[in-house]
Amino acid sequence: MIVPCYNEARRLPKKKFLDFRMDNFDLRFLFVNDGSSDETQSVLETMCAQAPERLMSLRLMRNVGKAEAVRQGMLHGLRDNPDFVGFWDADLATSLEELPRFCGAFEMNPAIELVMGSRIRLLGRTIERNAARHYIGRIFATAASIALRMPVYDTQCGAKLFRRTPEIVTLFAQKFISKWTFDVEILARLAASNCARGVPAESGIFELPLAMWRDVHGSKVKLIDGIRAHIDIVRIGWTYRRSGTSAQARTAASGLQIPSAN
Ligand SMILES: Nc1nc2c(ncn2[C@@H]2O[C@H](COP(=O)(O)OP(=O)(O)OP(=O)(O)O)[C@@H](O)[C@H]2O)c(=O)[nH]1
Ligand SMILES: [Mg+2]
Structure with a gap:
């Protein structure tokens, strides 16, 4: 699941992402930091380090907008040949x-x-x-x-x-x-x-x-x-x-x- 993040350091519900599991599905999240100017990158790194097998992040160096950030995330996610792939707003x-x-x-x-x-x-x-x-x-x-x-x-x-x-x-x-x-x-x-x-x-x-x-x-x-x-x-x-x-x-x-x- 691709989660576009632009300046989400304060709003991101980290615990919910860390705790969420699905029966029968190997669910992984890829957070795309879209050139945020706040602490999003360090927040994502800290969160992903707590569950590296399920939570990953991708850093875009400059802000390209939600559409392109989602697209980059989808292209990245698709390389793993998942059965399903999607995107979900970071604010849940x-x-x-x-x-x-x-x-x-x-x-x-x-x-x-x-x-x-x-x-x-x-x-x-x-x-x-x-x-x-x-x-x-x-x-x-x-x-x-x-x-x-x-x-x-x-x-x-x-x-x-x-x-x-x-x-x-x-x-x-x-x-x-x-x-x-x-x-x-x-x-x-x-x-x-x-x-x-x-x-x-x-x-x-x-x-x-x-x-x-x-x-x-x-x-x-x-x-x-x-x-x-x-x-x-x-x-x-x-x-x-x-x-x-x-x-x-x-x-x-x-x-x-x-x-x-x-
Ligand atoms: N990549 C990227 N994502 C953005 C940008 N602005 C917002 N987002 C992300 O897009 C998602 C939706 O943004 P929101 O600010 O919640 O949009 P919203 O106005 O609440 O839209 P709704 O929730 O549909 O009403 C979040 O995951 C944001 O982090 C941006 O410039 N670039
Ligand atoms: Mg919203």
């Missing part, structure tokens, strides 16, 4: 306790290649997000869904897990054109690859409604990033434009089942 806004459900989705359906957390406020779930960010996020998500021509609910949740297939490996081969909106770009690339394979654009993509998500203070996303992100959606929609509709895809995707929240 999505709790690691959700991870077994992500793996459960893959086990339930071998056709699934990407499981993405989805912050849907349903009764019986704990999705705590400040109202302004929620509504801005909904506008963004709607724009992303239109650009992608896919009924995706939440592109931006920082918890995503991929099955290592040749198509998934290819997704990270080229740099992303956007700095923050790369999650949308991942979907656009996957849709293009699906269409090239002659399968519906949304094939293999599964949104998992989270049981719990909490906004964690100390966000590094500024208002200007939000504005840039909307511009990026237009650029992505144009760059990865494709022919055909996703009507068939919807039918195919509806065959997927949602794993239970337990």
Whole structure:
């Protein structure tokens, strides 16, 4: 699991990463220090030294942004030929306790290649997000869904897990054109690859409604990033434009089942 870290020295929940284990899975974390200007590097080194077989770090000498930091981490992680590889925000806004459900989705359906957390406020779930960010996020998500021509609910949740297939490996081969909106770009690339394979654009993509998500203070996303992100959606929609509709895809995707929240 790749964890991008930019100036996370104070916020990183070290104990949670150190303590977390998964039954039946050899889970390893790769923390990517994206040219942080605070003490992130020494915090990561101290933490990783406590469990070197499970926790590793990769240092980028200058700040390249989340998209490229995640991509570098994915390329690094993929070299070990893991069954699954993904990325997870360092603030653990999505709790690691959700991870077994992500793996459960893959086990339930071998056709699934990407499981993405989805912050849907349903009764019986704990999705705590400040109202302004929620509504801005909904506008963004709607724009992303239109650009992608896919009924995706939440592109931006920082918890995503991929099955290592040749198509998934290819997704990270080229740099992303956007700095923050790369999650949308991942979907656009996957849709293009699906269409090239002659399968519906949304094939293999599964949104998992989270049981719990909490906004964690100390966000590094500024208002200007939000504005840039909307511009990026237009650029992505144009760059990865494709022919055909996703009507068939919807039918195919509806065959997927949602794993239970337990
Ligand atoms: N590599 C890299 N990672 C960053 C940068 N800024 C933030 N991150 C990481 O990206 C992740 C998400 O950043 P946050 O600041 O939590 O973003 P957020 O505004 O809370 O976003 P949500 O949690 O999705 O609402 C964290 O793991 C950060 O360390 C950056 O410039 N470069
Ligand atoms: Mg966050």
